[in-house]
Amino acid sequence: MMHYELLARSASSFPNRPAVAEGGRVLTYSELHDAVDAMSCRFQELGLSSNSIVAIQLPNSVEFVVALLAVGKLGATALPLDPALKAEEVGRYSARAGAGVLLCRPSGPGLPEDGESVWHHLSAIDTPSGGLFVATRVLENPRAIRDSQQNVFLLLSSGTEGLPKIVPRTAAQVEGALQVFGATLPHSQDDRVLGVLPFFHSFGLLNVLLSTLARGAALYVESFSPRRTAATIESEQITVLPATPLMFRLLAETDFSRVPEFSSVRLAISAGSALSFAVAQRFEEKFGAAIAQSYGTTESGPAALSRTGQPQGGAGCVGEPYVGVSVEIWDSSGNPLGPGQEGEVAIKSPANALCYVGEPKASAATFRRGYVLTGDIGHRDKAGRLFVLGRNRPMLNVAGKKVAPHEVEACLRSHPCVAEVLVVGADGPEGSESVRALVVPAASVTAIELREYCGKRLADFKVPRQIIFAKDISRGAMGKPTCMASDQTE
């Protein structure tokens, strides 16, 4: 079923229930349905059709929801883009995806300065952000790459290596992702779901936005900011709180004169990157809500779920596979391995994508025998729990001795004062490397203490020569994209 039909179904079942709210303004299901139909008509007048590929660069907002569903009603393909991307990046990704149209705010950072594009200002609905809806840019590269598969979305993924890849998503795969999520985490039309996870992300799009609208629940949309978001959770009696580890950490770190009441939250769920025990613990102590952790990739959708922030399995445990998802550990030749054996995490799900756009080589390496190869190293225990140890990365060469970065990371991560860690090689003399660790501390700790801790548990040559403290690894001091577990890519 296409996502527009999910909305239409909810609109006929619950016309007067709240669908989307932003900044105090609420649209009921029937109002949302009307807004989407009106926007879809405007798109048609502008010449868009089921053959169009439409880039959407909007922050989480009512506009995003309406634009996405209106594109869906046309039977066109949506390419959601990070609102932070600059014009050059938007142009590059749009060209690769074959998008001929860009929907964005008139002041968006993705606007080109060339002045050559044609703009149409649409103001179909009176949105909380002022009534002006989106600007449509007709791009000059309408390279039609739509195939017979009827992709409903094209999602950007960082992939296992190299430049971001474009993952095509069919209606059946989207429905698969919703089924997997709904079967594992039952939810109802009475839920009030917070929409702060970016909607251009796989999890935010499928498991927050669409999953909420498909079941007729209410979505409270806003851009995250600790005090405002905490106030929304309390005043709107939010029941489902999906967020990134960073958002959970900032909520836990903010000093409230009165700690806001989060007792309405029945499910707090972390997605987007690895959640550290330290952050989960601090959040739970402060707000009384345990954080579940979802592991998955853009290519596979949600794969494994740990229902508490401190899974019983210990460090690296990301829980059990979602209902309907099969997770295997493969050796380098693609043979499945047994419990306790370390290898690459492979995922089979009804939500699995089948290829990347325009990258046969990367597609062949990632999509094999119906599985998605994640590029993560992990193992499963006898109880079936999945452990993710780190990225499948080259070993560091320390004066001829090989060091696995994820082994050093696992050691540091087990230290109570460490929230996040990334181990990389620093260039040394004669092609040798030294071990360098980027550490996000959870509590006050010195580099010397961490080195002593590692020295008791690891051979000396594996102990990081250099420990650099950082606030956040995903945009760490190395200027490299993150190398944490691949759920960062979702």
Next chain:
Amino acid sequence: MTASILDRVVRIIIQAAELGPDISLDGDTPLVGSGISLDSVAVLELLVSLEKEFGIEIDADELLKAQALRTVGTLAGFIDSRVDLPE
């Protein structure tokens, strides 16, 4: 505005944005869009750090409305207006 507030704001910005020691900031350095180009995550980190440093509550919307993120100086001015310091 007391000089110490500007100094403290500069120190917090350097920490929150993880700027290297070779970066020098003054009151006229732009914070977003150009200059040190703080991204949205860095702005949130900065907000939480400033709250802790000065013992105040800052609302992100209020910060935007006051256009306090234009430069280091406007941010320090915003903080100054919110802090009661014994002179």
